Amino acid sequence: MKKITLFIACLFSLTMLAQKPQSSTASISGKVIETTTKQPLEYATIVLTNLKTKRVSGGITDMQGNFSITIPQGNYAVKAEFIGFKTKDLGTQDLTSNKNIGTISLTEDAETLDEVEIIAEKSTVEIRLDKKIYNVGKDMTVKGGTASDVLDNVPSVNVDAEGAVSLRGNENVRILIDGKPSALVGLTGTDALRNLPADAIEKVEVVTSPSARYDAEGTAGILNIILRKGKITGFNGSLNLTVGNPDMVRVAPNLNYRTKKINLFSNLGYSYRKGPGNSQTEFSYLTDGVLDSTQVENRTFDRESKSFNASVGLEYYINDNSSITGNFVYRKSKGNDIATNVTERYLTDNTSQNLLNELRVENEDEDGVDNQYSLNYTTKLDDNGQKLTIDLQYGNSEETENSPVTVNGALSELNSQITNSKEKLFQLDYVLPIGESSQFEFGHKSTLQDLESDFKVNILDPNTDFDPSNAITFKQNVYAFYTQYGSKIDKFSYLLGLRSEITDIDLNVLTTNQTSDKNYTEWFPTVNFGYELNDNENLTLGYSRRLRRPRHWFLNPFESRSSATSVFRGNPDLNPTFTSSYDLGYNTKIRKFNLGASLYYQLSTDKIERVSIIEERNGTNVFVSQPLNINDEQRYGFEFTSNYSPTKAIRLSASFNYFKFNTDAFTYVYTAQDGTQATTNLSEVNESSWFARFNSRITLPAKIEWQTRIMYRGPQTNAQSDREGMFMTNLAFSKDILKDKASLVLNVSDLFNSRKRQSTTYYGGRENPSTVSYGEFQWRERQISLSFTYRFNQKKKPQRPQGGEDGGGEEYNG
Structure with missing residues (x-):
């Protein structure tokens, strides 16, 4: 069965590639479902054999199990197939005119299930x-x-x-x-x-x-x-064990059990890892453009984390048309991060005279627990695809952090933060097919978030009166309504939609009685078009309007404390960013080569960007980074993705993205810590950047798979900083063992240990900066891991037929 299906799929691909338009055609349509559950079978194969020419053609089903295949008129032997199911012979069909053969039921083949x-x-x-x-x-x-x-x-x-x-x-x-x-x-x-x-x-x-x-x-x-x-x-699953250096252990079982009435599924994972990282930053202080003094900060990160994830769900088939699914997600994490920061500052003309020499150590102990309960009800209202879906979801999250800080060996600060968040979701979606090629849809979604955060800082230095402690309450309620209509006319598809979102945000800073209330109603139109040039080529054109709401940590004015001289704090006055996006896409398949290309343009208003300023506190310069709404931004670019398999043993893929962006100059006037007015000038930005990725997978002797992945991200400039390019290489070797029931994988991530962020920031403006900083940051060093995966009641299988290039939204397929 497996070989036959693969052979027919290959024949079908070659046939479609060589097929030319015919003047006399007919179509055959219908639907394929599973006999026991009555669920539609996506990617089932319909095989058509012309009794006169013996030519084989066909097609596959969409997400709803439907198919519609146009072929030259004639008499055909028709079969329906799907991996793991018995082939159904539909006999000889006279296709001299369009014909709908109705619903086809396929039964599981017990001999091939394993x-x-x-x-x-x-x-x-x-x-x-x-x-x-x-x-x-x-x-x-x-x-x-x-x-x-x-x-x-x-x-x-x-x-x-x-x-x-x-x-x-x-x-x-x-x-x-x-x-x-x-x-x-x-x-x-x-x-x-x-x-x-x-x-x-x-x-x-x-x-x-x-x-x-x-x-x-x-x-x-x-x-x-x-x-x-x-x-x-039946019962099936897999177990993955991974060990690595730096220290890493991960156990990830995936267990599933399914009968005619229920489907029990789970994804579990436990991991322990140590993540060494580092950063170096050099601040150059300038007076009238002349270097006055230099401050160097060398930071090392010794991170240890333990986490457990569990996602367990049960789907119950009430009857042939309705099902209800419950899902529970539990996540518990514990981290112990030690950040060691060595800071030195010295005069340019006298490097032996230290203005500052400090060893600061922050020991952050963090615990987090997340729980989420979800319930989904899906019912098919008729046999034509009319469907109603209702989702309910409730989640709560809690994170507790304790961070004592020592300076030069003496306890300096006692910091703690407790964050609690509760989220509720209600969603209703209704789908109404209209005819054979159109669909109407509408729905509603309510998302309610209620968050509390209490951040306490106890600075033990009696000479310091600065206290960044604060507590906030944050509520964000979003009520959304949408409708959309899609249709397919011959080779042309379209999907038109309109969404409205009512947003209500209330932020209260309890320690300062500062409030930020933002209420707005916005409309978000969407337009998507598709055109099939032929069986292997298509064009898409899309427009959408979207927004970026500031998250609570961007609004909360608390400060990070891992460095006394370099901190981040939120901005309660932030407004959302709105973006209009246009996207033109082209996809083609030429024998063994696949190519995708896109042109895109985005216009954003009130763009949110991090801006760095300097505040003087007790005679020390403190570099403060906070988000601001700067001017509008235009961004446009193009993208290529490609796949090429010259032989069965070699698979190659690559992608390239180039984009250009423009932002007008911006002047930020703010009140410094001492009450004086200060100004930071952000220059006009008219820059570009790019990134590229290449993957190769080669089968070596003894069926060892060798994969190489290379990525490069080009340099990028924004209003205040320059970021250098970054290069990274991953290697992996894989071997199936135990009669293909298990696999061993040796993986080297960041082979050359080059995944570092390098950037230069200009404080006070690029033209006449008061300070220039250069920094290197490496979140995680090179990782080597060995993974063992064992599959039970499963075996290796050939690739399932690839989905057709249909046009459609999440439910609509054109």
């Missing part, structure tokens, strides 16, 4: 009107890795040295788990992504032109991480 594996051999890409879906395959650089490693392998996405995720160079990207905010991301998303096992991820949706169904949050777009759920009847 040949199905959850993880595909290689990643594939599905193209939709508003997104690209990357099915995560057995990419060795993510085996035994984390969600951050997976995202860093996805075209258009970058994860920097600190773990910050960006899409096309823009860090304001919305990250969802299974289409919704998740406790797996937690209060500090980058840390949580490092603790979510890569093996738990089935696919990643990159949504650069989101339809109205998606939240408007995220000016760069949306990354939706889809977790794995069992699709095979």
